Amino acid sequence: MQWLGSPQVRGLVVSALVIGAFAGGLYFVFRREAPAVVVAVVPTATAMPPTATTVPTLVPTPTAEPTIEPTPSGRTYRLRLSHYWPALGGTNCHAAEWVDGECKTQLAGKPWQQWAGIGAACPKEIPTGTEISIPDLGRSFICVDKGGAIEAVPDGSFFIDLIQKDNLYLPNAEVIKDEYCPQTCFVVDGLVIPKANTGIPGSTAAVAKADWFTVRLGNWWEDEWGAGCKPGKPLLGCNYKINGQPVQSWIGVAAKCPSDFELGSMVYVAVLEAQVTCLVVGEKRALDGSGFMIMLQPDPLFLPAAQTVRDGDCPSSCFVSQAKKLVPNP
Known part of the structure; x- marks a missing residue:
């Protein structure tokens, strides 16, 4: 083994080893399998078959019916009745409007006297200008005034203060x-009367006709009614009724009227300061055109402040008054 010790030999051996290593490396490189190329397959977009789009059927959800507030027209009120007369002063007339011994109150833009027998003070719940018919009275009235004591009561009724001189x-x-x-x-x-015109701004009520006319007044009393039906007598003492009401309830507020008046029509007679219902029609008219209104009452009229007329139609004289018909508008 000493031959390896010579420098020449060792150089040859090293060279052979280098050449062998180089050749082995070349063999490894060329004999090695090429790595598999993995191609990533990107799937192509496949068109999906169209699916039917379900459109939900809109089923209306039930909604509550809107609440409609009842209009005043046609409403029925339960009324507690009283009355007042501004000419008496005191609580009947506001202190600021009592001047020189007279009540100067204006109601709905007119002197209070023009509402006598047809006007009333109503609670704030009832609009000014509303007309309310009261079957038990046989007439209607118009709300033209308000008052501190005129109010609603917990039981649902309302106080109404009628503008009239006499007790109910x-x-x-x-x-x-x-x-x-x-x-x-x-x-x-009391039933609210619909759609009419009183001359009150915003009014829905019916009122008196604007034009005045002249009437001649007399009195009417049937002998058969007798003393038992006179004012102040017990109702049981009178067996006679008119339109279902005892005769006493019509005294001073009912009359025979001219033939061109409608049965049941209502007339405000200024000198009487009252609203009068025509229970009978057929009375004549005087030559001057004035109509006769024969008031239902047992005793002759006594109106010292009223105008009188004496002529062929009134040989013993008649009291004369201005009057106006109460006619609800259609």
């Missing part, structure tokens, strides 16, 4: 006595 007389009406009416009150139903 309603023998067939309900009477109530409680803390609000310690001295008793008449209680009646």
